[in-house]
Amino acid sequence: MKTTESTHAAPGHRASGKNTGTVVPVLVRDRKPVIGYGIGALIALLFFAIGAPSALATFRLSSAGDAVELPPLAIPSAAAGWVLAALLVAATVYAWLNLRAGRKNPGWLALTYGLAFLMAFLIWVVGSANNPNISLITLLGGSIALALPMVFGSLSGVLSERSGVVNIAIEGQLLLGAFAAAVGGSITQNVYVALICAAVGGVVVSALLALFAIKYLVNQIIVGVVLNVLVSGLTAFLFGTLLAPNADALNSPPRLRSFSIPGLADIPILGPLLFRQTLLGYLMFVAVAIVWFALYKTRWGLRVRAVGEHPKAADTVGINVNRTRVINVLIGGAVAGLGGSYYTLVSVSQFSRDMTAGAGFIALAALIFGRWNPLGAFFAALLFGFATNLQYVLAQAGTAVPSQFMAMLPYVVTIFAVAGLVGKSRGPAAAGEPYVKG
């Protein structure tokens, strides 16, 4: 197939003459992000600006009884729609100019674009609801809560895949974590023991993954899928035979209570969002920060990334490749297991069949969307949590958009993200490849 791409070749990129000491970097022209920008801007123009509702979209910023009560934010939908759509068009043009000039698009561009699009969509959808008045705190706070298991799950993926082991078993790790927390919590009636049980549950799944993927060199994707099915079947069986008949003894774990951090919890907007969490919620923020720091700023992280990129090179400088991988997969399992405990200790106080409902797979998508970076994965998971929560909030506000479409949103976003419309996502080079010496 002949293409017209040759007309887009960068002029003057070649190292010429006899100078072999330098390579002039050649920019790879990826037009997909710009196309994605264009489509988004067009949607914004058509729906959010031209098709804007006449109502004011009202966002409540605090709830009654807060230390500082902010007045609600009332935004004229049409004006805001036009301004934001213009911003999106401008960003698209800027990205296109950069592409033509062979420059790289700066990272803030994607971020600004994403935020603007999100705001425009939110104002439009709230403005066109029957009751154009929602609580921003409820919307965002709920997003964080819903994102929590996905954040833990995607951190598990980051830890495992950065060391070169593909982790499809996140779903299984979450589910066994939830199950173990329910059983451990019910027996001891102690939330801390329940959390430890959850971590152990995740580790059990990841130990199987490590055993088959690293020691017996079984295809990592197949092992992951099989483990998910195994955990689903096992927990369903144990639930039916043990937990359901003895619900009082085995399936009534204690609740993990949320607590406020004095002072910080009274900050408007941020306080209720960040500082009125359960222990698990605070742990999530700490875990994201720790994993990020450890991966990029410490010796351990350098070695883990080396093992995931080029295991043989790591081996020749004396790093034990398979031990590094086993340790990372196990830590990842513990992290995901902890995340699973959200379902039985925070969300509802009992275990039920397949209650993780695919969150592990969305975590996997968040991992790719976030480019195998803990912070990126965190924000991607938040986005998915936001999309999920939006449908609940809007259902209450009474919107014209069918809730099923809202429910599809996270998955649509995932497909676009993974297809590379938001830029290239390059994973660790050696992920999925078992390492055999020699």
Next chain:
Amino acid sequence: MKLELQGITKSFDGFVANDSVDLVVEPGQVHCLLGENGAGKSTLMNVLFGLYEPTAGRILVDGKPVVFRGPGDAMAAGIGMVHQHFMLIPVFTVAENVALGNESTGVGGILNLEETRRSIKEISDRYGFDVDPDALVEDLPVGVQQRVEIIKALVRKANLLILDEPTAVLTPRETDELISIIGQLTDSGTSIIFISHKLREVKAVSDKITVIRRGKVVGTANPDAPATELASLMVGRAVDLSLGRTPAIPGDAILQVRGLNVLSETGIPAVDQVSFDVHAGEILAVAGVQGNGQTELVEAIMGLQDKATGSILLGGAELLGRNVKDIINSGVGYVPEDRSTDGLISSFTIAENLILNRYDHAPMAQGVALKLPAIAANAKEKVAEYDIRAGSSQALASTLSGGNQQKIVLAREFSRPLKLFIAAQPTRGVDVGSIEFLHRRILAERDAGTPVIIVSTELDEVMELGDRIAVLFHGQLMGIVPGNTSRDILGLMMAGANAEEALAEVAAQQVPTTIKDEPTLPGGIA
């Protein structure tokens, strides 16, 4: 550092790769390990570097026996290794690569790359390496990447440096630079083990030469030993240095390539406005350092590249845009550069591999059925004609040596009348005996009037086979020069000078180069 290997034996499942090898490397000496591909040089070095455990024998460093359980132990003992395929992480910076495994850290294992940067700068300045510690390795040319590997070893205080086929990826000029670096290193007391199968370099750099054949030390020599003597030691018999070729009698231009452009997967032009002709009865040799567009050029002719524009006319008919099978059936024979992945199906038998281009029509097939007797008869005939050494024609291709595998590929491609024959790296990883045979076969095809394109990164092979030589650099054609053009000129062209510039520069300098010309040996061994 003085290093002694005593009676090192390494066997894998009954196959003896090293058979009681003895070796002594004196301090500050360049000791060359000379041997053909597969002679066991790399295995021996991997034993020395702790990657393999020896089956028997011992290693002595400065007279004391040592045991290496892994590369870490070897490095701690002052041994550094520059692998043939660099052990660098492309997405890391130079500093991160150098630090890896040897990191300076602060409290809680926090990385401190400052110290590493300082040592890189220091070493870089001392030897004139010109390496930026904060550059990403994937952005660096191979010659600089190799220096990063050397820095990696030196930062770890290596007193003995193993260089495994270090010149395989370098231009002739970079090779000269490497040889001067080796001189500086030995002056400061570092010992070098230099592994190669190229006689010319070995004679230029070494203080002492040990020749290995089939896992055994078959002799030692001084660098002033004649090339023929070293070659016959390496091969195990007298080597005929001349192919006895006759001049080409070129006919009409059969293949005409005009303005060919190929974009690589990443969107970079891999072949850039290349035009040339190949005449009947001549060999056009395409020279260039690995990765300068040769692969893409050949694949474009074969219909294996999607993003190719321009024109490729074979006997007046356009090839571009046609599918591979169509192109093969129009009479193009093709030896791919990687025989194990593209040239053969290693889990198929010899007989099956011999009919990969003819399996679907008479006489090998009738309707949907293969004609097994015809296939067996064909296999018997080709095995005899090409002297393919195997237990039977039902042996799997994967069980054969590189030379015998390549004979299968050549036999298959020559088994039908050709309008064009293309061979990429026809003798890579092939023993000397087979090289001679393959070269004679290719010349015979030329003499029968077929236009031939040979792509090779081995300058010797290019000079030996080419009636005309085309040089590619960064996807561009630097010029087409006659087959008897000097090594110096070709070297400059491979580094990016066009034919006129290279001629002018060589005429102006007339400075003897580091590596003197030797009589050309078959294939890439010289």
